[in-house]
Amino acid sequence: METKEMICILCPLGCKMQVQEKPGKPGELRVRGQQCKLGNEYAYDEFTNPTRTVTSTVVIHNAPLPRLPVKTDKPIPKEMVSPAVDEIAKVEVNGPVKIGTVIIKDLLGTDANVVATRSL
Ligand code: SF4
Numbered sequence: 001m002e003t004k005e006m007i008c009i010l011c012p013l014g015c016k017m018q019v020q021e022k023p024g025k026p027g028e029l030r031v032r033g034q035q036c037k038l039g040n041e042y043a044y045d046e047f048t049n050p051t052r053t054v055t056s057t058v059v060i061h062n063a064p065l066p067r068l069p070v071k072t073d074k075p076i077p078k079e080m081v082s083p084a085v086d087e088i089a090k091v092e093v094n095g096p097v098k099i100g101t102v103i104i105k106d107l108l109g110t111d112a113n114v115v116a117t118r119s120l
Contacts, residue, residue, distance in 0.1 A: 006046055008039045019043045051075035055117075056088045058103060063095030063120045070103050072112040080110055088114055095120055 003020040017033040031043045045051070053075045057067035076084060084107055091103060097116050104114035 004047065006043060008034060008042045010038050010042050015039050017043055019047055021047075050078040052078050052081050054081055054084050054088070054114075056085055056114075058088060059092040060097065060120055061092065061094050063097070065120055068093060068095075068097055068103075068120050069117045070114050071117050072107060072110075073115050074112045076107065076110040076112050080108060083108055084110070 003018050006017050006019060008015045008017055013035060015034050017031055017039055019029055019031050022028040022030050027048075029040075029044055029047055031040050034040060034043065053072050055069070055071040057069050059066065060068040070088065072084070087108055088104065091114075093103060097103075097120055099116055099119045101116045102113045103116055106112070107114050
């Protein structure tokens with residue numbers, strides 16, 4: 001049975017965990033190495049549907065800085081991160097922009113918006 005190694009990122013302890021599916025019980029996981037129950041939840045999510053919040057920047061015109069920091073307002077599927085970064089890189093905006101402004105709505109159909117993380 002395949003064992004996946006993963007590090008829980010939910011707190012600074014960063015427990016190194018070993019996760020494997022229980023033999024004959026698809027969808028049920030055996031998790032080792034976690035120091036609290038949050039590790040179980042993280043391992044299950046990471047094993048079945050890994051997601052990431054994407055942070056990046058876009059070009060901004062008419063502003064004191066050349067790039068505006070942005071992020072997705074919710075995590076997106078891990079396999080969508082690379083296309084999402086490419087899509088965000090195409091965007092240019094004009095200042096001023098307020099923190100929280102939606103820069104891209106429903107990024108690549110993920111239901112996540114890309115929002116400004118500072119005013120500029
Ligand atoms: S398993 Fe618990 S203690 Fe370990 S890193 Fe995750 S949240 Fe922190």
